[in-house]
Amino acid sequence: MKIFLIGFMGSGKTHWGRLLSEKLGMRFFDLDEQVTEHAGRPIAEIFATDGEEHFRLLEKEVLYILTESHDNFVMACGGGSPCYFNNIEYMKQSGTTVWINTPLDTLFERLVNEKDKRPLIKDLSGEQLKGFIGKKFADRKIYYEQADVTVDEEPVQLEQLIEKIFHA
Secondary structure, three states: OOEEEEEOOOOOOOHHHHHHHHHOOEEEEEHHHHHHHHHOOOHHHHHHHHHHHHHHHHHHHHHHHHHHHOOOOEOOOOOOOOOOOHHHHHHHHHHHEEEEEHHHHHHHHHHOOOOHHHHOOOOOOOHHHHHHHHHHHHHHHHHOOOOEEEEEEOOOHHOOOOOOOOOO
16 A cells, blocks of 8 residues: 655644554655655755756656555655646555645644745745745645545544545
């Protein structure tokens, strides 16, 4: 079984991915960490020197490599991963996609304290960040909504998450 967690940055994909993989006894991948390892440099540096398009190509390459070389895993995908190169269709064909649909206010509360770790938002003021979240979320929602499973509960409950995945 291959489980792809998707959703906006700050939605908790990595947190829930680690818990899910431990509970299900499956390997865990954080796609951003894997891209960093594959490229041999941090995502912020890739964005700064080569741009977002180059990053998205690397992201797709690593997504395909991991998916094709492992039978079972839980993967926390980057917030934009499903939105480029038909990645959402590829993930859906390869496994089960789970959208962690976190409220925008919660995303803002989380991201305002993590700006330095995230290249797309590092230079934004609080008001700019609110605007960015609203616009990007609206742009990406069409991809997130294609997920096999949507988790709207806040806070997410691990047992409910597992139940939804296995009933998808």
